[in-house]
Amino acid sequence: MADIESYSKKIGAPPSGVKPDGSPHYTLPTIYDPSTKSLITESLLIAEYLDKTYPDKPRIIPDGTHSLQRAFRAAFEPFEAALRPFVIPVIHEQFEGESKTFYRTVLEEIFQTKISEMKPKGEEGKQAWKKLEDFYDTFAAWYVEEGNGPYVMGASPCFADLILTSRIWWIMKVFGSDSPQWQDARSWSGGKWERMLLQFQHDYD
Numbered sequence: 001m002a003d004i005e006s007y008s009k010k011i012g013a014p015p016s017g018v019k020p021d022g023s024p025h026y027t028l029p030t031i032y033d034p035s036t037k038s039l040i041t042e043s044l045l046i047a048e049y050l051d052k053t054y055p056d057k058p059r060i061i062p063d064g065t066h067s068l069q070r071a072f073r074a075a076f077e078p079f080e081a082a083l084r085p086f087v088i089p090v091i092h093e094q095f096e097g098e099s100k101t102f103y104r105t106v107l108e109e110i111f112q113t114k115i116s117e118m119k120p121k122g123e124e125g126k127q128a129w130k131k132l133e134d135f136y137d138t139f140a141a142w143y144v145e146e147g148n149g150p151y152v153m154g155a156s157p158c159f160a161d162l163i164l165t166s167r168i169w170w171i172m173k174v175f176g177s178d179s180p181q182w183q184d185a186r187s188w189s190g191g192k193w194e195r196m197l198l199q200f201q202h203d204y205d
Ligand SMILES: N[C@@H](CCC(=O)N[C@@H](CS)C(=O)NCC(=O)O)C(=O)O
Pocket: 001, 004, 016, 026, 027, 028, 029, 041, 042, 043, 044, 106
């Protein structure tokens, strides 16, 4: 964590955005493609690059769906914002040494709250967690079953599916597969998201 900025600068990787103070924000993932000698940072830009450079491989942003994928991602942001106060304190505990200090400093600056006070507690906490499930139920309602597969476009996954399943996977990884948080999340929308995650792993591992 603490080395992302200096290492990105060293290899010439661009920032993915700006910090609240206006300075460049260097993040991962970054990829280097030796066949085109390209460095790309930021998940969506990486997906766009891979689709464009390797059009004969499975496409993650099929033609004509570019705007929809971006809209999906924008619609997902409020969920992401609501999940962060729950996951950040747990991720912080999993870091060690310099990265732990760095993570705390950056996140406390961004959220203007101490990490120890970030997690919503009591009744408010219960409702805030329930809101996460409601978000996913809304997304589930956008998946019109067309009989040819579990993904939003049918048989093949696209970027929108990856956004949703990767966050479900993240909840499992951050809290642990025995945690009450994961036991709850895997049941959201009648288990749809866990099934999609398993299907995705089955199809692409
Ligand atoms: N929008 C970016 C977000 C990437 C992001 O937040 N990455 C985190 C790690 S998962 C990071 O590099 N954080 C470093 C920091 O904030 O200093 C993307 O999708 O690539």
